[in-house]
Amino acid sequence: MALKDAQVGTRNEAGIATVIGSLKQSYGERFQTGEAFRAQHAHTTTYIPSQVPDGVFFPEKSDEVKAVVSLCAQHRVPLIPFGTGSSLEGQVNAPYGGISIDFQKMRRVLEVNSEDLDCTVEPGITREELNVYLRDTGLFFPIDPGANASIGGMTSTRASGTNAVRYGTMKDNVLAVTAVTANGEEVRTARRARKSSAGYDMTRLFVGAEGTLGVLTSITLRLHGIPQMIGGGVCSFPTIRQACDAVIMTIQLGIPVARIELLDALQMKCCNAYSGLSYEETPTLFLEFHGSEETVALQSAQFSEIAAECGGGTFHWTVNAEERTKLWKARHDAYWASRALAPQLAALSTDVCVPISQLSDCITQTQEDIAEHGLLAMIVGHAGDGNFHVLLLFDDKSTEAIQQAEAFVERLNNRALGMDGTCTGEHGIGQGKMAFMAQELGGTVDLMRQVKRALDPMNIFNPGKIFHL
């Protein structure tokens, strides 16, 4: 299904040729059409085949973005924004060709307002770079999707990750964006006030739009104080159910955990093998607490009681940074530990999100599915959000294995939707999840199409993503 979706469409050869000619003339080395550049900008990390753009443009300022949007609008040529290329559902593919806009030369921090806990950055900066920049201010930007993604990309896929349970997702942490719209003009969606009731929430419309409504040129982010103290801990549980019960109680009691991650038994086995650890090979929760010395101790004690009540093992925790890194090593290395299990295989990371009351059932049924179909897959969950990932190891050279993987993803999504969940908690729709989103949201997708047609009447912004028009 994903494959088919990715291939619909036609190319506007004449327009593309004109735009290429013009960009070559105007920007010299900052516009590249070489094979290697193009391939690099359509890299997908799944079975979705790469669809390369016709050229890659590296703007240095928003005026250049305005110029390229106007040019592409005039000639009806697709524009695909590109951050670091870490998206997982084919978001940077160019199914109808066109120009990839790579933001690596637009990665400045434009403004930091420490008193207001906000900053404004260009889209190309990565979250790690931003946090290095902020270090001396006592503030940090908490959203951590795993990859060192760009802020523009994270905004566009409505990213979240391990500590969304405490700090929210990009939806909650973007105060405003500036975007170049279809007429080549730049708009700013909001001021810096922490809240506003002024008209439609256009900020939230751009967050998660995957570049289909305009090209972001700056993002104003909410920042948070670096916690005085960070506590980390680990606790094993006999079953997924018991681990999930502990998560639900933690959330219900309003304990402000910063991270609460669930690794399943197979994942723990991989971690032990890869990192030379000796954890029990049963479902395990990894926690992090942020706060003052007192509140971190308090939260840890509260969780310890909850874990005991739910039948968990000893809750090991520490506020010592080195020991914390050690305790969390299994979680940090989870991806590479899984890959090491079968280095010859490709890895597909897919995600769904369900109401937390359903998390245990959804994971357990997914494990049964994996076993029943003889697949090799492990589960890591942002349990506090009801969001989990399956990392499926498969032979991407084998059509049969790809079909099996696709069938598994379909069953996984149907299962999540059947539990009033969503087909993606944080990866986005891209090309890979269009059919599931249609199933999930029905008539709401028609509203999205109407919005898209209104704001991008020529369908130049990342066409062929989220839905087909």
Place this chain on the structure above:
Amino acid sequence: MALKDAQVGTRNEAGIATVIGSLKQSYGERFQTGEAFRAQHAHTTTYIPSQVPDGVFFPEKSDEVKAVVSLCAQHRVPLIPFGTGSSLEGQVNAPYGGISIDFQKMRRVLEVNSEDLDCTVEPGITREELNVYLRDTGLFFPIDPGANASIGGMTSTRASGTNAVRYGTMKDNVLAVTAVTANGEEVRTARRARKSSAGYDMTRLFVGAEGTLGVLTSITLRLHGIPQMIGGGVCSFPTIRQACDAVIMTIQLGIPVARIELLDALQMKCCNAYSGLSYEETPTLFLEFHGSEETVALQSAQFSEIAAECGGGTFHWTVNAEERTKLWKARHDAYWASRALAPQLAALSTDVCVPISQLSDCITQTQEDIAEHGLLAMIVGHAGDGNFHVLLLFDDKSTEAIQQAEAFVERLNNRALGMDGTCTGEHGIGQGKMAFMAQELGGTVDLMRQVKRALDPMNIFNPGKIFHL
């Protein structure tokens, strides 16, 4: 300016007559065209003149909402959703006539999922009713805009209020809505998962749309655990600047205050007089802390230190419910205390919101403006958000006084916009703030218009609000 905006437009007399005839026949007493009903449904609380609808419909279920939307779409007749009528910017006015849909018969709680901390309700239920319903579940819905508004209305104006500083606004607490759209069909914008990256955030598009994109028929809300303990406190400061500094430090340190309200000196004077209190008549902060016994004590101690550092007086606080109510009495009665100062005058409540670093300047300059122009007005702020209200007492029978009030509001908004703030933190745009929003958001308003035209091509949903097409 507001007056002028409110008067643009034409009525579709033939369509209105047809729709009235049809609704009378179908719904009997549940459709009213009497003078009193109509007047009641266009009551405005400002100098914006009332513009009555042609009839008031009281649906009992969403099928009836679908039917009335289809009927009005067919005959191009405006539909104005109505909750409790507590909006402040003319949101329920009917500038082109049409049908008011009063949701007082749609106030059911459809579903509570305690484990997932969510519930789904019909739009007519008020926040107080919902909290009474939830009492036995250990959960509550925190958003408190002051008035006992309906959840539908609060969703549509993106309401917030005193404890948004901790729990966020309606933007953060609506998980999904169902809405009847222009084609008479009902869509659901999201599933119950706590987060999703599935396509455009249509939920957030309906939140704050003031009924201009469709008619809400249910709202899924995020709930929170009733805090084990609530601490309340009061602290006086010599100046607005010092009170605001204390607020900024509290926010920067990440102390999770549940409420942090600022009353200016005149407001305190009114409160003393009205409620027989003896507070210092200087800027005063009212705080509330939610948590366990330990965390409430900890937060209170932390704030106490901050207050001292900023030159505040003694921080009086308590966890005893009765004493807390006493400490907070001034804040709770603030509105009536102000009205009592000049009962013969009308009261206009207006709001702006600025980055918190600007709050002190914005309030101080506003007080100077009030003094300079010989106005009678007091200030109450949701200081943690940078949001404040001015309650202006004026003679609404005097054209000159109305003009003075309008001029003051204009200066207030220009001041907030000059500080990178917004023309409304929580009241919405309605008819009263269109010009300021245009000034605030520029080209973004054109995007809003494009969205409106796409989703409501016949302009039947609450026309003449937020912007003119």
